[in-house]
Amino acid sequence: MKRSIREIAEALQVRLIGDGNLEVSGVASLQSACANDLVFVEDEKHIPEALQSRAGAIIAGEFATSSGSDRPLLISDHPKLVFARAAQMLRQGPAFDNSVSPSSHPTAVIHPSVVLGSGVCVEAHAVLDEGVTVGEGTRIGASCAIAAGVSIGRNCEVYPNVTIYPGTTVGDRVIVHAGAVLGSDGFGYVRDRKTGHYEKFPQVGRLVIEDDVEIGANATIDRGALDETRINRGAKIDNLVHVGHNCKIGEDVVIAAQTGLSGSITIENGAVLGGQVGIGEHATIGEGVMLGGQGGVLPNKVLRGKGVAFWGTPAQPLREYLKQLATLARLAKRD
Numbered sequence: 001m002k003r004s005i006r007e008i009a010e011a012l013q014v015r016l017i018g019d020g021n022l023e024v025s026g027v028a029s030l031q032s033a034c035a036n037d038l039v040f041v042e043d044e045k046h047i048p049e050a051l052q053s054r055a056g057a058i059i060a061g062e063f064a065t066s067s068g069s070d071r072p073l074l075i076s077d078h079p080k081l082v083f084a085r086a087a088q089m090l091r092q093g094p095a096f097d098n099s100v101s102p103s104s105h106p107t108a109v110i111h112p113s114v115v116l117g118s119g120v121c122v123e124a125h126a127v128l129d130e131g132v133t134v135g136e137g138t139r140i141g142a143s144c145a146i147a148a149g150v151s152i153g154r155n156c157e158v159y160p161n162v163t164i165y166p167g168t169t170v171g172d173r174v175i176v177h178a179g180a181v182l183g184s185d186g187f188g189y190v191r192d193r194k195t196g197h198y199e200k201f202p203q204v205g206r207l208v209i210e211d212d213v214e215i216g217a218n219a220t221i222d223r224g225a226l227d228e229t230r231i232n233r234g235a236k237i238d239n240l241v242h243v244g245h246n247c248k249i250g251e252d253v254v255i256a257a258q259t260g261l262s263g264s265i266t267i268e269n270g271a272v273l274g275g276q277v278g279i280g281e282h283a284t285i286g287e288g289v290m291l292g293g294q295g296g297v298l299p300n301k302v303l304r305g306k307g308v309a310f311w312g313t314p315a316q317p318l319r320e321y322l323k324q325l326a327t328l329a330r331l332a333k334r335d
Contacts (some may be wrong), residue, residue: 005057005072008086018072024056027087040083059083167206167223177217183207186222186245
C-alpha cells in the first residue's frame with residue numbers, strides 16, 4: 001500500500017527532511033532496496049551505503065542531517081523502531097479496511113450463529129463452529145479450525161492450519177502463525193495408587209490471549225485446568241514453544257523457539273527466555289530477568305533480578321555460572 005513520506009512522518013511523529021510527497025510501498029535492506037522502498041540506518045558508518053542504495057527514503061538518527069542526502073530523511077532517535085512501525089503502516093491493506101464486507105471462501109464451513117465483523121476474511125476450508133465471534137479486519141487462514149464459543153478480536157492474522165479449542169479468547173491485533181494449537185488440554189493426570197493406572201484430571205479452564213501478542217508456527221498453549229492460562233499484552237512467543245496449563249505470561253515477555261513451560265508457571269513482565277529453555281512447574285521468572293538458551297529452572301524455583309542474566313541448569317546468575325565453568329576447565333587441565 002503506497003503512502004507518502006509526509007504521511008508516514010506525521011503518523012509516527014518523526015522529523016522529515018526533504019520531499020514529503022514521495023511515495024513508498026515497502027521496506028527493504030540496504031542491499032535489496034528499490035526506489036519504492038524505505039530503509040533504515042542505526043549507525044553513522046552505514047550512511048554512505050544507504051546513500052549508494054536505490055532506496056526511495058531513509059530512516060536514520062540525527063547524524064544523518066549533515067549527510068547531504070538527495071533523498072527524503074526521517075530523523076529519529078530510534079530508527080529501527082520507526083522502520084518497524086512504518087512497515088506495519090505499509091502492510092495495512094484491504095484486510096484492515098473496516099468498510100469492507102466480510103468475505104468467505106465457498107469451501108469455508110461457517111455455522112449460522114457465527115458473527116463476523118466488517119472486513120473479515122475467511123479462507124478456503126476453514127471451519128468456524130457455533131457461537132464464534134470474529135472482530136473487524138481479521139483474517140482466518142485456510143484450513144483453520146475455530147471451535148465453538150471462541151472469540152477473536154479485531155485486525156488479527158490467523159495463518160493456515162491453526163486450531164483454536166473451545167474456551168479461548170483472543171484479543172486485538174494478535175498474530176497466530178501456521179499450525180499453532182491454542183487452548184488444548186493440559187498434561188494433567190492422577191495416578192491410582194492401587195492399580196498404577198493414570199486417570200485424566202479435568203481440563204475445563206480457559207485460555208486468554210490479550211492484545212498485540214504474536215504466537216509462532218506450531219506453538220502449543222494449553223488451557224487452564226480449572227481456571228485459566230493467560231498470555232498478557234505484547235508477549236512474543238516463537239515457533240515450537242509449549243506453554244503448559246495455568247501459566248501466566250506477563251506483558252512484553254519474549255520466549256524463543258523450542259522452550260517448554262510446565263504447568264502453573266509465572267513469567268513476569270519484560271522477561272526474556274532464550275531458545276530451548278526448560279522450566280519446571282510452579283516456578284517464577286521475575287520481571288526483566290534474562291534466561292539464556294538451554295537454561296533450566298527447577299520446579300518451585302524463583303529467579304529475581306531485573307536485567308540480570310541467568311544461565312545453566314539449574315539456572316544461576318551468569319557470572320557465577322561462568323566462574324564455575326572456568327574452575328572446571330582448570331581442574332580438567334590438571335588431570
